[in-house]
Amino acid sequence: MAENDIIAGLDLGTTKVCAIVAEQTEEGLDIIGIGSVPAKGLKKGVVVNIESTVQAIRAAVDQAETMAGVEINAVYAGIAGSHVRGMNQEGVAAIQTREVTREDVERVLEQAKAIPLPGDRQVLHVLPQEYIVDDQDGIKEPVGMSGVRLEARVHMVTAASTAVANLKKCAERCDLYVSDVVLQPLASADAVLSEDEKEIGVALVDIGGGTTDIIIYVDGAVVHTSVIPIGGINLTNDIATGLRTPMAEAERIKIKYGCASTELIDEDETIEVPSVGGRPPRVLPRRVLCDIIEPRVEEIFHACRHVIVETGFADMLASGVVITGGTTLLDGMPEHAERVLNLPVRRAAPTGIGGLIDVVRSPSYATGVGLVKYGAAHLERHEAFELEEEPLPSEIRPAGASLGSRISSWFREVF
Numbered sequence: 001m002a003e004n005d006i007i008a009g010l011d012l013g014t015t016k017v018c019a020i021v022a023e024q025t026e027e028g029l030d031i032i033g034i035g036s037v038p039a040k041g042l043k044k045g046v047v048v049n050i051e052s053t054v055q056a057i058r059a060a061v062d063q064a065e066t067m068a069g070v071e072i073n074a075v076y077a078g079i080a081g082s083h084v085r086g087m088n089q090e091g092v093a094a095i096q097t098r099e100v101t102r103e104d105v106e107r108v109l110e111q112a113k114a115i116p117l118p119g120d121r122q123v124l125h126v127l128p129q130e131y132i133v134d135d136q137d138g139i140k141e142p143v144g145m146s147g148v149r150l151e152a153r154v155h156m157v158t159a160a161s162t163a164v165a166n167l168k169k170c171a172e173r174c175d176l177y178v179s180d181v182v183l184q185p186l187a188s189a190d191a192v193l194s195e196d197e198k199e200i201g202v203a204l205v206d207i208g209g210g211t212t213d214i215i216i217y218v219d220g221a222v223v224h225t226s227v228i229p230i231g232g233i234n235l236t237n238d239i240a241t242g243l244r245t246p247m248a249e250a251e252r253i254k255i256k257y258g259c260a261s262t263e264l265i266d267e268d269e270t271i272e273v274p275s276v277g278g279r280p281p282r283v284l285p286r287r288v289l290c291d292i293i294e295p296r297v298e299e300i301f302h303a304c305r306h307v308i309v310e311t312g313f314a315d316m317l318a319s320g321v322v323i324t325g326g327t328t329l330l331d332g333m334p335e336h337a338e339r340v341l342n343l344p345v346r347r348a349a350p351t352g353i354g355g356l357i358d359v360v361r362s363p364s365y366a367t368g369v370g371l372v373k374y375g376a377a378h379l380e381r382h383e384a385f386e387l388e389e390e391p392l393p394s395e396i397r398p399a400g401a402s403l404g405s406r407i408s409s410w411f412r413e414v415f
Contacts, residue, residue: 005023005024005025006021006022006023006024006068006070006072007021007022007023007024007029007076007372007375007376008020008021008022008061008064008072008074008075008076008372008375009022009075009076009077009078009187009367009368009369009370009371009372009374009375010057010060010061010075010076010077010078010171010176010368010371011078011184011187011367011368011371012039012042012045012047012053012057012077012078012079012167012170013039013042013045013080013208013209013210013367014039014042014043014044014045014208014209014210014211014231014233015038015039015208015209015232015233015251015326016038016209016326016364017036017037017038017039017042017053017056017057017059017060018034018035018036018060018364018365018367018368019033019034019035019036019057019060019061019063019072019075019368020033020034020035020064020360020365020368020369020371020372021033021034021064021065021067021068021070021072021372022353022355022372022373022375022376023068023355024376024379025354027354028352028353028354029352029353029354029355029372029373029376030353030354030355031353031354031355031356031357031359031360031369031372032067032068032069032070032355032356033063033064033065033066033067033068033069033070033356034063034064034067034356034360034365034368035059035060035061035062035063035064035065035066035067036060036063037056037059037060037063038056039052039053039056039209040052040056041053041054041055041056041170042210043210044081044082044210044211044229044231045079045080045081045082045184045208045210045211045227046081046083046163046166047163047166047167047170050166050170050173053170054170054173054174057170057171057174057176058174061075061174061176072176073175073176073177074176074177074178074179075171075176075177075178075179075371076178076179076180076182076187076371076372076374076375076378077167077168077171077178077180077181077182077371078181078182078183078184078187078367078368078370078371079124079159079163079164079167079181079182079183079184080183080184080185080208080211080213080227081159081160081163081211081227082211082227082228082229083159083160083163084124084157084158084159084183084225084226084227085121085157085158085159086155086156086157086158086222086224086225086226087155087156087158088129088153088154088155088156088223089112089113089115089154089155089156090112090151090152090153091108091109091110091111091112091113091114091151091152091154092108092111092149092150092151092152093107093108093111093149093150094148094149094150095133095147095148095149095150098146098147098148099144099145099147100133100142100143100144100145100146100147100150101143102143104142104150105131105142105143105150105152108131108150108151108152109126109128109152109154111152112126112152112153112154112156113126113154113156115156117158119161120160120161120162121158121159121160121161122158122159122161122164123156123157123158124157124158124159124164124181124182124183125155125156125157125182125183125186126154126155126156127154127155127156127157127186127221127222128140128152128153128154128221129153129154129219129221129222129223130152130153130219130221131150131151131152131153132150132151132152132153133145133146133147133150133151134147134148134149138219140220155221155222155223155224155225157183157186157225159181159183164181167181168181179375179378180374180375180378182371182374183215183225184206184208184213184367184370185204185206185213185214185215185225186215186222186225186370186374187366187367187370187371187373187374188204188206188213188215188324188325188367188370189204189215189217189370190370190373190374190377191324191350191351191352191365191366191367191369191370191373192204192322192324192348192349192350192351192363192366192370193217193322193348194351195220196319197217197319197322198217198220198221199217199220200318200319201216201217201218201219201313201316201317201318201319202216202217202317202318202319202320202321202322203215203216203217203304203308203313203317203320203321203322203343204216204217204321204322204323204324205304205321205322205323205324205325205337206323206324206325206366206367207231207232207300207323207324207325207327207328208231208232208325208326208327208367209231209232209233209326209327210229210231210232210233211227211228211229211230211231212227212228212230212231212300212303212304212325213225213226213227213228214226214227214228214304214307214308216308216311216313216317218313218316218317223311223313224307224311224313226307228300228303228304228307230296230299230300230303231300231325231327232254232325232327234296235254235258235293235296235297235327236250236251236254237250238292238293238296239253239254239258239289239292239293242288242292243273243284243288243289243292244275245273245274245275245276246274246276249273249274253271253273253289254293254330255329257271257289258289258290258293258330258331259286259289259290259293259330259331259332260290260293260294260297260330260331260333260335260336261290261294261331261332261335261336262287262291262294263332264331264332265286265287265290266286267285267287269285269286269287270283270284270285270286271283271284271285271286271289293330294336297330297333297336298340301336301337301340301341302340304321304337304340304341305340305341305342308321308341314343317343319344320343320344320345320346321337321341321343321344321345322345322346322347322348323337323345323346323347323348323363324347324348324349324363324366325363325364325366325367326362326363326364328347328363329362329363329364333347334346347363348363348366349361349362349365349366350362350365350366350369350370352373353369353373
């Protein structure tokens with residue numbers, strides 16, 4: 001097993017830290033190791049306690065290494081949080097040789113992101129939407145096309161420099177090199193969305209522990225990203241307060257008995273709720289639990305609807321909305337989302353992978369699987385670019401080579 005064939009993703013969430021190891025094979029990407037531990041050092045996707053986060057990362061990575069039987073040295077780390085900002089930008093550059101080259105594309109993308117940023121922010125991603133060569137728009141891959149002027153429309157994602165630095169610091173203290181920092185909803189989209197959905201318009205809503213991330217695709221490109229600072233932990237807090245039970249028990253009750261719609265609950269269903277302070281447990285109707293969960297779920301989806309409408313892309317989402325993330329495992333979530341968003345909704349788990357698919361085929365692992373898929377695609381692009389940059393062998397040197405260079409080459413080959 002070559003070291004280059006191993007790709008690791010590190011999903012740093014508010015409620016859990018998840019490490020996923022994948023192997024690149026001829027058939028595709030196989031998941032070979034998973035590690036997941038509760039997180040205590042993060043709040044709303046941002047590191048707030050370095051030591052606790054380091055311990056969680058180390059434990060998750062150890063689990064994944066043991067299962068996979070390999071050593072992890074580098075990871076693709078996911079980042080989220082309300083500090084993340086997305087904006088649409090444009091760039092223009094002259095085509096130097098009347099034919100678009102890879103260098104021209106890089107220059108126009110650099111031009112697109114050349115905007116003044118506060119000193120405490122940095123660019124995470126520059127995601128091309130379309131290129132325009134002279135007056136011809138809608139171009140996805142401009143290399144090789146003839147023209148004199150190249151324009152690019154991109155979606156640029158920025159993040160707080162301190163949040164990125166703290167994330168990298170935690171990984172480095174675990175002897176891990178961070179190959180790239182990836183926006184979590186972008187990774188989740190790689191794992192759960194089809195190319196057809198991206199092409200005809202779709203919104204992905206990733207409801208995690210501390211945040212709800214939204215990413216919108218139109219015509220195959222990202223047009224909007226945003227983060228809502230509400231997630232599954234808010235449901236747990238509501239349950240702990242409403243049922244007067246410890247947080248750990250509230251989380252367990254939410255996972256086991258939670259439901260997002262009271263319409264799906266039978267009147268005679270009951271649950272046992274542990275009490276605090278040594279008091280005996282109580283037996284309550286399950287409907288009481290759902291009466292606590294439903295308003296918070298409705299708040300999350302109303303916030304999502306507000307964001308989608310505000311972007312102006314609501315009428316372009318022919319594929320509707322895809323929901324993923326651990327919180328969406330609650331019964332009744334897709335139905336509730338359809339009712340509030342007034343769009344078709346499906347709940348999605350990772351696809352397009354092999355190996356331990358029975359384990360990771362859950363919305364909880366969308367970001368982790370997406371990170372390794374992003375890493376695999378990143379490595380393929382890098383290798384393809386290196387092949388393009390390789391010099392041509394002497395026997396197929398371009399005919400336009402100068403006489404002097406051909407003579408000196410002949411001397412080198414003979415002597």
